[in-house]
Amino acid sequence: MQKFFARRSQYKTLADRALVELAADDKEAFGELYERYLTKIYNYVYYRTGNRQDAEDLTAKVFQRAMSHISTYVERGLPFQAWLYRIAHNLVANWHRDQGRRKIIALDDFVAHSLQSEAPDRRTEEQEEQKQLMEAVRRLPEERQQLLLLKFIEQLSNVEIGEIMDRTEGAVKSLYHRTLLALREDLQRGEDISAARRLSGSAARRQRK
């Protein structure tokens, strides 16, 4: 028993590369990798799918796939973390393609989460802005969504993001900049539309009077 706990505490100090080598034969080593990456992968999948149920299903598939292929994984310039994210990315892409759910992602969960995590006196206006921003993020092309999640949720560096997305650091910076410009444009368009709706609404009310 003592040996078991000593080994487990030893795993905590090991780098991913060493754990991956052990994990081919030792399930406890894989367990340590699981602990390190579960929340990260879950977050990534959650924001790409928009609901907890699918996030759980796909997260489980990511780790099942990683476990069944760990003995064949060789680190050739692609760190374990990047490999895991690529598995997640592929599974999410398949999920969107198979289910055709991309356009009908529920945001209820997101809204519920943001309501829960903020103080009760949080202004409705701010919530509405966040909801609009989230909707704009979901309208972005897949790779841009991926970039934002890796940057803001996972807080990865441009180099790490580049490893996952198979791009150079400069290309990541460039894509990020273009993504922000596209988001701002989308939000402004949304503001213009809602302003137009408000105007047409008040014009209709005047006419009725």
Place this chain on the structure above:
Amino acid sequence: MDSPADEKAQDFVDNITGALQQGHSLDPLVDLSDGVHEEVVDLVPVIQGLRATLVPVEPSADFAAHLKTQLLENEAGLAARLRKKPARLHVAAILAVFAGFSLLLSRRLFGASSARDITEEPVATAL
């Protein structure tokens, strides 16, 4: 290929994002925004909005524990578990399987001949 102005804008938004994520003040960076197009400076509220909106979530403890158990127990399937047993247990298992086969074989051979004896006897009597 990005122009030098584009690269400057990219560095600017990247630095602003980094400063926000690390909780640093934006003032020194905004002071350094000379030469960066005003349009780029306008991206700061978008970055702040993203930071406020894209917040980490936690998987449920039940899900995390259940998945871990499922993953690690699947790996330790019957074959994997048997492989890790001591050699004497392997020998015992092989002997048990051999004995089982022998028993089945002997029953089939002797059982069949005795069954034939039983079925043949009434036929002979009837004749």
